[in-house]
Amino acid sequence: GAVVSQHPSRVICKSGTSVKIECRSLDFQATTMFWYRQFPKKSLMLMATSNEGSKATYEQGVEKDKFLINHASLTLSTLTVTSAHPEDSSFYICSARDEIEGYYEQYFGPGTRLTVT
Amino acid sequence: GQNIDQPTEMTATEGAIVQINCTYQTSGFNGLFWYQQHAGEAPTFLSYNVLDGLEEKGRFSSFLSRSKGYSYLLLKELQMKDSASYLCAFMDSNYQLIWGAGTKLIIKP
Numbered sequence: 001g002a003v004v005s006q007h008p009s010r011v012i013c014k015s016g017t018s019v020k021i022e023c024r025s026l027d028f029q030a031t032t033m034f035w036y037r038q039f040p041k042k043s044l045m046l047m048a049t050s051n052e053g054s055k056a057t058y059e060q061g062v063e064k065d066k067f068l069i070n071h072a073s074l075t076l077s078t079l080t081v082t083s084a085h086p087e088d089s090s091f092y093i094c095s096a097r098d099e100i101e102g103y104y105e106q107y108f109g110p111g112t113r114l115t116v117t
Numbered sequence: 118g119q120n121i122d123q124p125t126e127m128t129a130t131e132g133a134i135v136q137i138n139c140t141y142q143t144s145g146f147n148g149l150f151w152y153q154q155h156a157g158e159a160p161t162f163l164s165y166n167v168l169d170g171l172e173e174k175g176r177f178s179s180f181l182s183r184s185k186g187y188s189y190l191l192l193k194e195l196q197m198k199d200s201a202s203y204l205c206a207f208m209d210s211n212y213q214l215i216w217g218a219g220t221k222l223i224i225k226p
Contacts, residue, residue: 032212042218043216046213049213091157093159093160103147103148103165104208105165106162106214108152108160108162109159110159111158111159113157
């Protein structure tokens with residue numbers, strides 16, 4: 001299957017700082033990428049849908065000024081957590097959508113564990 | 118509205134067979150996915166069904182009945198490494214995945 005990379009895999013930052021997470025589709029072009037957040041023992045929560053060359057679509061309750069998403073190319077989307085606070089500590093997962101023979105499949109990055117101290 | 122439901126937790130024995138059920142309700146449907154997620158890791162793709170019937174892939178099979186809004190994931194010859202959460206998700210009319218809460222599968226020796 002297709003490969004999606006995510007960097008960094010783990011990051012610890014101080015409260016008030018910003019953190020950027022990169023998501024790359026390595027062997028396919030992804031017009032659409034998704035950013036998810038997952039709390040321990042909970043299911044994935046979609047934060048936003050990122051479309052190449054246009055503004056991201058945020059889910060209800062997700063602050064767009066706090067979680068900045070940039071999908072600058074067909075293989076790269078970034079999520080920047082601005083002015084991070086301890087409650088932003090979570091597992092952030094990106095996925096990229098690939099169209100295969102008329103249907104869509106989503107491939108996930110390995111995730112980024114963010115800890116805000 | 119949209120709704121998807123699967124059991125919270127299941128337990129099975131190594132070497133046995135287990136079936137994880139998933140029911141859903143939606144007006145727009147573009148396929149049903151099963152993902153496996155080990156603790157602390159991102160989900161990995163297992164199967165995709167868009168037409169009714171059974172899709173077999175090695176030890177794993179997935180079934181779909183669109184008229185009943187029902188799918189199941191069947192795992193045969195269970196191994197300890199199959200202990201994980203199994204996530205059911207359907208793709209809606211906007212091609213967005215709607216996720217179930219996941220089924221935690223515990224395999225006992």
